[in-house]
């Protein structure tokens with residue numbers, strides 16, 4: 001049995017005890033604090049050379065309009081085109097509880113899970129976003145964006 005399976009089995013066990021919601025998480029996280037972090041969801045470095053986005057591709061069309069954004073679920077990144085005409089990229093993984101629910105609107109990043117907000121530099125702008133978001137460097141060469 002590997003570590004992931006052990007964590008699932010522990011959670012399943014607690015659920016079978018009749019615990020749910022906050023009481024379940026209180027007991028589950030109390031067993032070991034490392035169980036509250038999904039190690040596979042921590043934002044890590046991107047592949048060498050970065051990730052490219054072709055602005056002429058239909059899938060990236062939103063990046064040609066200020067305020068638009070694209071989510072890359074393969075690499076867990078969100079790329080946005082800000083209202084001042086710069087490109088910014090952050091991790092898709094929220095620093096609050098690790099949900100992959102970061103979106104972009106009205107010049108800020110927003111997590112739809114519990115409402116964490118972050119400015120264009122990744123700095124948290126409310127309590128749930130206080131830990132900030134990992135940001136990446138974005139370079140533009142012609143119609144190609146590279147996130148690294």
Ligand code: FES
Nearest residue numbers: 094096097111114
């Ligand atoms: S996981 Fe994003 S606000 Fe809670």
